[in-house]
Amino acid sequence: MRHFLGLADLSSDEVWQILNLAVDLKKEWLDGGNRPLLQGKTLALLFQKPSLRTRVSFEMGMFHLGGQAIYLSPNEVQLGKRESVADVARVLSRYVDGIMARVFAHSDIEQLAAHSHVPVINGLSDYNHPCQVLADLLTILEKKGRLEGLRLAYVGDGNNVAVSLLFGGTKLGMEVALATPPGYEITEDVENLATAFAEESGGFVDLTYEPLEAVAGADVIYTDTWTSMGQEEETRKRLKLFPPYQVNERLLAASGKDDVIVMHCLPAHRGQEITDEVADGPHSVLFDQAENRMHAQKAVLALLLGGQ
Ligand code: CP
Ligand code: NVA
Helix, strand or coil, rough: CCCCCCCCHHHHHHHHHHHHHHHHHHHHCCCCCCCCCCCCEEEEEECCCCCCCHHHHHHHHHHHHHCCCECCCCCHHHHHHCHHHHHHHHHHHHHHEEEECCCHHHHHHHHHHHHCCCEEEEEECCCCCCHHHHHHHHHHHHHHHHCCCCCEEEEEEHHHHHHHHHHHHCCCEEEEEECCCCCCCCCCCHHHHHHHHHHHHHCEEECCCHHHHHHHCCCEEEHHHHHHCCCHHHHHHHHHHHHHHHHHHHHCCCCCCCEEEEEECCCEEEEEECCCHHCCCCEHHHHHHHHHHHHHHHHHHHHHCCCC
């Protein structure tokens, strides 16, 4: 049995296995059919933070595959407060076939996995957001027909989404450029890991403070909120610092590519990290990404819980 805590733990072949299965499952769903791969199986959805996409895409994914999901709200379980993380894992393992968790501290999801007898899936931690990036890779693949050799420029906070994009992109031979404000870079550990993945795959890591530099030649421009969940007390400070990192028409034009696509994991703060014009414009693939959460996660569920 294996857990899915991050893309760094997977080989490139394993990431491709997930993407290929996601493509097949999406095709079947579009044709009006679903394979009952998880008949009788139950997934617990354990949240320490709010969610729209993660909750609904996992619930629908389980429904399509013939299983069911149980939503557990932040107030209900109070992970680590009402009960230790280890005990929550031990108890849930006696009832369900898998646990999807969204947590603050990444060490909490590692703890859950360490004490769970069923697979644990990371639905976002303060460190990474691997399910999001599987959906993003699927979306890029659909739009561009390939991943290897493409340049993805992430502009904004060096956060959980940036970390997973770096890992997923470099595993699959992409050139990943990151433009963050000084003080909001990814850590050296993340840089070293991504560089090692890129060396193996023929990808590349390009770190800068200059948004225009990052997006030059980009096939994909990606951004995310300037203030992640749990950082709310920093909002005012960040709102002052981040405006040069806004994804707007000017930044898009700086890619020099007519077919550049724009991505955002959502929720978007329109007028801050992305303008309405871009989010609703012809280059935007924001809602394809959101839909693909469901397809990518169905593949993860089928592989982890259904032994596909
Ligand atoms: N992108 C994403 O994870 O969205 P939610 O926070 O709504 O789940
Ligand atoms: N970086 C964001 C992603 C939300 C899906 C956050 O952690 O709040």
